Amino acid sequence: MKKGSTLSFLKTSLPAALDLASQPVMWLVEAVFIGRLSAAALGGVGFALQIIMVTVTLLLTFVMGAIIVMNRHLGSNNRWEANHILGQTMMLGFLLSIPIGIIWYFGSPVLFQLIREGELLASLPDSASYISGMDSGIQYLQTVSLFCPVLITNFVAVGLIRGSGDTHMSMTINVTVNVTNALFTPILIYGFFGFPRLEVIGAALAMGIAHTLGFCITITYLRRKKGTLFLSFREMATPNWASVKRLFEMGLPTTVEQLVWSAGQLVVTGFVSMIGITELAIHQVLLRIQGVLSMFYLGFGMAAMTHMGKNLGANDQHGAEKHSRITHRIVFVFGVLILILMIVFAGPLLHIFIRKDDALIVDYAYRIIFIAFALVQVPKAMNTVISGNLRGAGDMKWMMYITILGVLCFEIMMNWVGAFIFRFGLLGIWVVQMLDETFKSNANYYRFRGGKWKLIQI
Numbered sequence: 001m002k003k004g005s006t007l008s009f010l011k012t013s014l015p016a017a018l019d020l021a022s023q024p025v026m027w028l029v030e031a032v033f034i035g036r037l038s039a040a041a042l043g044g045v046g047f048a049l050q051i052i053m054v055t056v057t058l059l060l061t062f063v064m065g066a067i068i069v070m071n072r073h074l075g076s077n078n079r080w081e082a083n084h085i086l087g088q089t090m091m092l093g094f095l096l097s098i099p100i101g102i103i104w105y106f107g108s109p110v111l112f113q114l115i116r117e118g119e120l121l122a123s124l125p126d127s128a129s130y131i132s133g134m135d136s137g138i139q140y141l142q143t144v145s146l147f148c149p150v151l152i153t154n155f156v157a158v159g160l161i162r163g164s165g166d167t168h169m170s171m172t173i174n175v176t177v178n179v180t181n182a183l184f185t186p187i188l189i190y191g192f193f194g195f196p197r198l199e200v201i202g203a204a205l206a207m208g209i210a211h212t213l214g215f216c217i218t219i220t221y222l223r224r225k226k227g228t229l230f231l232s233f234r235e236m237a238t239p240n241w242a243s244v245k246r247l248f249e250m251g252l253p254t255t256v257e258q259l260v261w262s263a264g265q266l267v268v269t270g271f272v273s274m275i276g277i278t279e280l281a282i283h284q285v286l287l288r289i290q291g292v293l294s295m296f297y298l299g300f301g302m303a304a305m306t307h308m309g310k311n312l313g314a315n316d317q318h319g320a321e322k323h324s325r326i327t328h329r330i331v332f333v334f335g336v337l338i339l340i341l342m343i344v345f346a347g348p349l350l351h352i353f354i355r356k357d358d359a360l361i362v363d364y365a366y367r368i369i370f371i372a373f374a375l376v377q378v379p380k381a382m383n384t385v386i387s388g389n390l391r392g393a394g395d396m397k398w399m400m401y402i403t404i405l406g407v408l409c410f411e412i413m414m415n416w417v418g419a420f421i422f423r424f425g426l427l428g429i430w431v432v433q434m435l436d437e438t439f440k441s442n443a444n445y446y447r448f449r450g451g452k453w454k455l456i457q458i
Contacts, residue, residue: 016162017299019171024291026178030203031288033189034136037199039281043273044112044137045200046284050269051111051141054262055100056155058255062092063156065251067163068309068394074164074228075313086160086222087235088243093156094149101148108141133277136200143201147208154215157222157231165306166228167299169221177214181206253396257403264407268429271419279426286373286430293338297381300331301388308392317454324389324448328382335381342374372430376437383441386448393453402443410436 027049035042066089073082112134144151162170187195188202198205222231272283304327311320390399410432418428447453 014299015167015171016302017296019162019167019174020295020299020302021292022171022174022178022295024288024295026181027291028288029182030185030206031285033186034200034203035281035285037136037189038133040133040277041136041200042133043277043280043284044133044135045140045203046287047112047133047269047273047280048108048137048141048144050262050266050287051108052104052144054259054266055103056152058100058259059093059096059152059156062089062247062251063159063163064254064391064396065247065249066160067305068250068392069246070160070164070229071306071309071392072313075310079230082164083230083232084235084240085243085247086229087232088240089160089247090153090156090231091236091239092244092247094153097149097152100152101145104145104148105142108138112137133280139200140204143204144207147211150215151208151211154211154218157218158214161218161222161227161229162302163306164228165310167303169227173214173217173221176217177210180213181210184209250394250396253400254391257396257400260400260404260407261411264411268411268415271415272426272429275419275425282369283426283429286369290373290376293377294380294384296334297331297384298388300327300334300381301384303327304385304388305392308389312393320393327385327389331381331385332378335378338377338381339374342377343371346370346374369427369430372427372434376430376434379434379437379441383437383444386441386444389448390444390453394456395447395453398447399444402440402447406436406440410439 031042031046034045066085070082070085073079073085158170158173161173184206185203187193188198188206189200190202191197195202219231221227222229224230269280269283269287273280304324307323307327308320311317311323387399414432414435415429418424418432422428424431
């Protein structure tokens with residue numbers, strides 16, 4: 001492994017990792033404050049965030065297709081075509097944000113019927129003071145939907161900046177957004193400094209304010225001609241249906257893949273909510289931690305995809321393979337370190353999110369499921385980076401088929417059997433997650449070793 005290649009990869013991947021991790025870190029901060037309201041509110045808001053992630057995944061049709069095509073153009077020094085793809089993709093993101101916002105607002109009361117808390121309410125001596133998980137989730141999702149056009153358009157734009165390899169800028173934008181969000185969250189939840197106490201609605205407003213600021217920064221940056229990409233308002237306002245079709249064809253397998261995966265995660269959360277509100281709260285804590293770790297892995301995966309695309313655009317298959325081997329080795333070491341840290345610091349991590357009077361929940365989570373949760377990390381880290389290499393080469397359909405198979409066999413069938421027939425509960429859910437990630441990691445690794453990605457034409 002050459003030192004220069006390793007440094008080049010790390011210069012791209014580390015800012016991307018910090019960039020992508022800043023959002024789930026913000027969700028962790030938000031979870032700390034919402035968890036102080038009630039465990040049920042934490043579960044409800046966590047469910048709302050998963051709904052947001054499922055619907056936002058629709059945008060991957062165009063974002064992922066755009067990144068692959070843009071990197072081929074950038075690799076061959078054709079910046080005009082890369083900027084054309086940028087404008088078309090942002091136009092599509094804005095248009096899609098309108099129906100997505102409507103679905104979030106009007107569909108939330110139906111979706112949150114999955115949460116079962118009637119039995120818990122009946123057992124409480126003072127149910128009037130209970131903060132409902134269902135109501136919390138609905139309020140959060142409906143408030144966020146009001147900012148949907150800004151949030152979605154900025155999500156698309158920053159994704160394209162990151163995918164083009166300008167990870168320092170995408171990091172700057174997202175860190176600014178999430179620091180702003182973290183500052184406003186406690187103020188609006190608890191009513192500090194003369195602001196009204198808005199609780200869950202305050203958390204959603206803090207997100208909307210922060211992403212509006214981020215949108216302004218993003219547009220200002222993209223209008224500068226010194227960056228890797230330049231946004232032409234004419235390109236954004238003038239649809240080119242040939243380009244739209246190309247983006248759709250390239251990105252559709254990834255969208256199907258991610259929608260199936262996200263829907264699978266949503267189904268799993270539904271299973272957990274059917275087990276009980278306490279298990280749902282624990283599950284949401286683990287998902288918040290997993291979200292932070294996954295973004296670090298995805299930072300490495302995005303860097304791998306960018307290098308792969310640019311190398312192939314320059315007809316350098318040897319360089320593409322070399323960078324792929326480097327990424328595999330680096331992320332394996334990273335995954336093992338995460339596994340060790342998760343096991344060593346399990347107790348303190350869980351106590352951050354759960355109130356002292358819910359200490360039994362922490363003990364339950366630590367004894368039964370945290371080891372299984374930690375064991376998920378190594379195959380998940382490896383799979384994210386191997387998948388990045390395959391996506392950069394355009395091997396989208398393979399990724400789609402493997403994900404569909406994994407969701408049907410593991411996330412839905414095995415989780416249902418484990419949770420409701422054998423009654424393994426939350427432990428069974430996370431053991432199945434480990435099996436799923438191990439299966440996908442091995443399948444994608446052997447696909448990459450087979451070399452069929454070298455024959456794909458973009």
